[in-house]
Amino acid sequence: MSKKVDLRILRTKQSIRTAFYELIQQKGYEAITIQDIADRAMINRNTFYLHYENKPDLLNRCMDELLSEVKHVIVPCPITMKPYSISKLETVMQAVLEHIARNTSFYRAMLVEENRIYAFREKMENIIKEKLNEGVNPAAGQSALAISKELLLEYLVSSFMGVLIWWIKNDQPLPAGEVSSQFSRLAAYGHLKVAGIE
Numbered sequence: 001m002s003k004k005v006d007l008r009i010l011r012t013k014q015s016i017r018t019a020f021y022e023l024i025q026q027k028g029y030e031a032i033t034i035q036d037i038a039d040r041a042m043i044n045r046n047t048f049y050l051h052y053e054n055k056p057d058l059l060n061r062c063m064d065e066l067l068s069e070v071k072h073v074i075v076p077c078p079i080t081m082k083p084y085s086i087s088k089l090e091t092v093m094q095a096v097l098e099h100i101a102r103n104t105s106f107y108r109a110m111l112v113e114e115n116r117i118y119a120f121r122e123k124m125e126n127i128i129k130e131k132l133n134e135g136v137n138p139a140a141g142q143s144a145l146a147i148s149k150e151l152l153l154e155y156l157v158s159s160f161m162g163v164l165i166w167w168i169k170n171d172q173p174l175p176a177g178e179v180s181s182q183f184s185r186l187a188a189y190g191h192l193k194v195a196g197i198e
Helices: 007-027 034-041 045-051 055-074 083-102 104-112 118-136 149-169 176-189 191-195
Strands: none
Touching: 007 034, 007 045, 007 055, 007 104, 034 045, 034 055, 055 083, 055 104, 055 118, 083 104, 083 118, 083 149, 083 176, 104 118, 104 149, 118 149, 149 176, 176 191
């Protein structure tokens, strides 16, 4: 028989995480105290310690949770980098953007604000790189890549992350589907051609 989830515990953890992300945006991670988090979450310090060992434990568990969700949304997305398969790259981008849209305040704190968490960005880049790597491995019988695979992956990941951060920072100025479509065309055909520049 499965153990029933206590909704009070879930609500408390959610309020702690929400308070934590708001405080990162306002004060920066280093300046936050456990008392700050407890006050913002409207709990006492003892309640905080029932769920987390300390501030680094809270940060690591928040990062792990978000990154696990990113992995979960992109794993089912098949990907190849051939131009006729740009819809695959578009699918990955759209899945990530839709996930971010459901967790905007968290991603803003982790990736955009002045007090962002650089370790989170690095871990997220590694997840994206692993996924994009699936599309740049030549299949048996195919010729090798014409450029350095490492350089190609770095270019794609940097572009991917740059677009995500731009989208969050500017309060999602275009729908996720439109951003995903434009990004995949840029990656497949190059910026000059897609922009209509001769």
